[in-house]
Amino acid sequence: MGRTSSTKEDAGALFHSLRSAYAATPVNLKIIDLYVGFAIFTALIQVVYMAMVGSFPFNSFLSGVLSCVGTAVLAGKSNFLSPLFAKDLPPERAFADFVLCNLVLHLVIMNFLG
C-alpha cells in the first residue's frame, strides 16, 4: 500500500515539476515545439483516416505519413535554440542543413505520392 501511494505521489510530483519547468522555457522554443506537435498530429489524423478508408494507394499513405514524421523529426533536431542542441555547429550551418534536408524530403515525397 505504501509503495503504490508513494509512486502515485512520485508521479504527481513528477508531473508538477515538469509542468513548472516547461512553463519556464522561452516562447520561441514553445512555438517550435508546437510545430513539431502539429506535424505529429497531422500524421495521426492520416493514420486514423487510413484505418477507416483502407490503405489502397499505400505509397500515397506512406508518403503522407512519412512527410509529417520527417518534418517533425527534422525540426526537432535542428532546433538550435534548444538547450539540448550540440554546440559544435554554428546556427547558420544548422539552418542551412535543415533547409537542404527538408528540400530533399519533400522532393522524394512528391515523387512517391504517385
Added chain:
Amino acid sequence: MATMPASASDLLKSFKLKTKQQELLIRVSILCLVYILAFITRLFSVLRYESMIHEFDPYFNYRTTLYLTENGFYDFWNWFDYESWYPLGRIVGGTLYPGLMVTAVLIYRILRFLRFAVHIREVCVLTAPFFASNTTLVAYFFGKEIWDSGAGLVAAILIAVCPGYISRSVAGSYDNEGVAIFALLFTFYVFVKAVNTGSLAWSLASAFGYFYMVSAWGGYVFIINLIPLYVLVLLITGRYSMRLYVAYNCMYILGMLLAMQIRFVGFQHVQSGEHMAAMGVFFLMQVFYFLDWVKHMLSDTKLFQAFLRITVTSAVAVGGIALGLGMVSGYISPWTGRFYSLLDPTYAKDHIPIIASVSEHQPTAWSSFMFDFHILLFLFPAGLYFCFKRLSDATIFIVMYGLTSMYFAGVMVRLILVATPAVCLISAIAVSATVKNLTVLLRSKNKVVQTGSTKGSGGSKSSSKALLDQSQPFQKNGAIALLFGAFYLLSRYATHCTWVTSEAYSSPSIVLAARGAHGNRVIFDDYREAYFWLRQNTPQDAKVMSWWDYGYQITAMGNRTVIVDNNTWNNTHIATVGRAMSSYEDEAIEIIRSLDVDYVLVVFGGVTGYSSDDINKFLWMVRIGGGVFPVIKEPDYLVNGEYRVDKGAAPKMLNCLMYKLCYYRFGEMMTEYGKPPG
C-alpha cells in the same frame, strides 16, 4: 666557382618544402599510385583473352544496360521481357536493382559527351575496376576518420589488392557487387562521419549513400540491420548523444523514403521482418530523446530515476506487443529464405534446394579464408585489440562491422566480399599502430641523443628515456628487426595477392584455356560459338530449353527466348525443366511439347575433359525436379548411393533425356550442342 654552389643551394632551398607540405605530397602521391594499382591489377583477363563480359549473371546486366542505352530510362523502368521464362515473361523493371546499369550508362553518356567513341561493352567491362579504385579512396577517408591518416593509407593499399574483393570486381565481372561494395563502404563512412560531427548534411549524404546501395544490391539488408544494431550498442553502453540522434534519425527517415523509390524493394521497409530492427531502434531513439529532455527539465534526480524505470519498461513492452501483433497477424512478413539461411545454415539444404545448389552459397572452408585474406587473417585480431584500447564511437562501429561480417563470411563463401573492407580497415589499424610505435621507438632514441648533445641539460623526460634506453640496449635493434619483418610480411602479401588474381580470379569462365600437347595454348570458345550458332541458324522465334545456368547467356548472345534463366524466381518452372531432363525420352517429349520448345541445349565436357558440365550438375536437376514432382526420385539415379555415369550406372540414369542427349553417338567422339528434340 664560389657563386655556383651558392645558387645551386639557393635553388634547392626554394624547392625544399615545409614538413606539412612534404607530408601532403607523399600522401597524395601514394593515393594516386594506389588508385592506379587497384585498377590495373584487375585487368589480367582483358590482357590475356579479350575485353568481354564474364560468367552468367553479368550477361543479364549487360543485356539490360544495352536496352537502357537504346530505349531510355522510362522504357527501361517499365520493361516487360517476353524473351525469358517462356510462357510467363518477366517484369524486368520491377525485379532488378537498377543501380549498376544506370551507373554504367551515366559513365557512357559522359564519355560520349566528351567525344570518346566508346562502345557500351567497354564501359561495362571496366566499371568494376573503376569503382574498386574509388573504394580505395573511400577506405582512406574511412581509416582517417577511425584512427588517423596513416591507417587510412594502409587501408587503401590493403583493399586495393585484397583477393576477397578482387574476386568479384575484375574487369569483365559486370555484376552488382562491383558497385555495391563501393556504396556500402561509402554509406558506412559517411554515417560514422555524421555520428562524429552531428551534422545534418553528413546524415543526408549517408541517406543518399544508402539509396545508392539499395539501388545496387540486395545485400543492403546488411546495412539496414548493422546500423540499428550499432546504434543499439551505443545506447546500451551509455554513449547516447545528440549527434547520434541527429545522424540516425535523418538517415533512417530519408534513407527509407529514398529506398522505397526502387520498385523491387517496394514497401519492404515497413512490412518485412528484416527491416523491423531499424524501425524499433528509431522508436527507441525517440524514447531516449524524450528521456534526455525530461532529465534536462527536472532538477530532482531521484524522481527522474523512477520516471526512467517506468518509461523504459513501458516503451519496451509496447514495442514488443506491436511487433508480436504484426508478426502474428502476418502483416510483417518473416525473414525470407535467402536471409534466414544465413542465420540457420542448415535451413536451405532441407527446404530450398535451389539456394543450396549454388556453389557460392556453401559454408566457407579455412583454406578459402587464407586464400582470400592471407596475412590479414592474423592482423584482424591484432587490430581488434588496438580498437578496444581506444574505444570511441567510430572504433565501436568498425569492430561491430568486422565481427558481424566475419560471422556471415563463415556461413557463406560469397559473403567474404562483404567482410573484406572491414578486415582491411582493422588490419590497417594494427599495421599502422605497430609501425608507428616502432618508428617512435627508433626516433626517440635519436632525439634523446640530440637533445643530450645540444642542450646539455636533461628534463625529467629525456633522462627517463635515457634510463629506459640503458635498461634495454637492444631496443633500437629490435625495432629495426621488427620493421623489416613487417615489411617482409607486407611484400609477401602483395606477391600472394597478385598471384591469386592472376591464377584464380581472372578466368572469364566462358572462354576456357588449356595447354596443348606441345605446350601451346589452346582456347575453347565453345560456349560463344554455340550461342552464335543459335543466333544465326535458328528461326527468330525459336524457344530454347536448357538448365537455368545458361539462360542469361542464351538471351544475351543467342538472342533467343529461353524457358528458365538465372533469375530463378519460379521454382516450379525450373522443376519442370529438371523433370524433363531426368525423365525417359517419351515422357520428356510430352513436357517439352507442352512448353513449346524447339531446341534443347546441353553442355557436355566429355570431349575436352571440362568438369563442370550438365552431367556434373545433373543430380541438382533431379533434386530440384523431385522437390516439386515426387515422380522423380533421387535414389533411382544412383548405384548403391553412388553417382556413376559409365556402364554400371543405374538404368534410369542410362535412359533419361540428359544422358541420351549428352552421350549421343559419343562412341564416335561426336558432341552436338543445339539439337531439336524427338
